Amino acid sequence: MQWDDYIGHAQQKEWFATALRNGRLGSTFLFVGPAAIGKQTFATLLAKTLLCVNNPPDQMQPCGHCESCIQVDAKTHPDLLRVEKPADKSVIPVEKLVGPRESRMQEGLCHDIRLRSYYGRRKIAILDDADHLNQEGANCLLKTLEEPPVGSIVILIGTSLQRQLPTIRSRAQAIRFAELEPAEAKQLLQRSEIEADEAAIEQALQLAGGDLSQAAEILNEESQQFRTALAETLQPHPINAIELASLVSDYVNAAGQDATDRRGRMRQVFRTVIEFYRTQMLQTCQTQQASDPAMERILYRMDRCVEAINQVDRNANQQTLVESWSWDLQRGKPLI
Structure with missing residues (x-):
């Protein structure tokens, strides 16, 4: 996936491009918007842009073929940390953030992001399902969000600001993602090789409230x-x-x-x-x-x-x- 393949959210892409050109990229971001509209893919593309070893980040055009880009695509990059809620849990386990009780702060996101980067550039953490952070989990993140390691970036992904705890909202820069335009949503669904006519796709998007994964399921x-x-x-x-x-x-x-x-x-x-x-x-x-x-x-x-x-x-x-x-x-x- 490259930016040229990404559909929608052009304003958000331009915002990050401007921040990179001006050298004013923050360290903690909270992506909020309806489910399944491309927030996680956007975060991954941004990480790929920042970790590419061939093209400078302000070009917003990762090369796609260096070792770093290939590892981001394969979800094996040592400097890109990912945390999400397990399917069988209702909240993000504290252990994913600070390690198990017997070895607190020796494992987990808050520990790993402070390690020296493998490629010597930066460490990036993407925390999906931020809606499912409980008070204990949010408290574990406070020090990392308040005093992030130099050059590191943390991206939390949720559905709305209201669902985030105040301790998270106050320490992250919110980037709002709106529902895709109907034409964009149709294009994405058609790219998924879903066999349905345009009328059926429109109805599915309406019933799903703009959630593309739900729309695909409806079809x-x-x-x-x-x-x-x-x-x-x-x-x-x-x-x-x-x-x-x-x-x-x-x-x-x-x-x-x-x-x-x-x-x-x-x-x-x-x-x-x-x-x-x-x-x-x-x-x-x-x-x-x-x-x-x-x-x-x-x-x-x-x-x-x-x-x-x-x-x-x-x-x-x-x-x-x-x-x-x-x-x-x-x-x-x-x-x-």
Whole structure:
């Protein structure tokens, strides 16, 4: 991957190019923006730019064929440290930052970044999943962020400033990444050799809230089969709440044990149901009065889905949320 191959976020690239030309590159950055829009790839390209042994960083054009560039691409560069949340954990383990309890500060990111660089240039650390730093983990990082080794750079990657602890926000320079433009997102998905027409890609991006990994998942066969079954379950009146809850729970559970993936599927489900009822609403407007009971049910159910998305963002219990949402959709009106 080279900058010429990278799609989107041109303003952020130019900001770093200017900082490098002026010799004013900071030491700690916090990349924030929606999931799966290229923040991690941007961080890797920036590291490749800074570690390339042939081309100067201010050119923003790593050669791509020196030993350093090849190692960055292979994720084996000794001066590029990477930390991310394990799939089976809900937070980033402290051990990844400062080593195990019996050998604190003899291993982990905070130790390794202070070692002399292998190529004599600089050490760079990329900490993905910064949303999942707990208070203990953030405290372990404080000294490294406050007194970084000369020439070192730490890049933390998260989804929003609000999800970062104050101790992290106050010590890092925030770089905001917005959702990709529709044309850019389509180009990326098409590059992934996904077999879908433009209309299907647009709908998938809408349902995924701009998350490219979620959009790609929506376009796969499993998701398409689920959406067909979901539409069939939503069609009758009244809805069978038990059947609906079972269908949705099975689909969400199929995402695995990672809480982020499961929450992503839940948002996907609720957005799909909103689109289902939006279509019904348009059809009802053409044939019935806006005050018809059917229209009131549709509007209530759409509002309930919006509320459910907000509950996902507040980390509501999955089983309780799916079951209460299903019964509310079956009822089709608020409790008096």
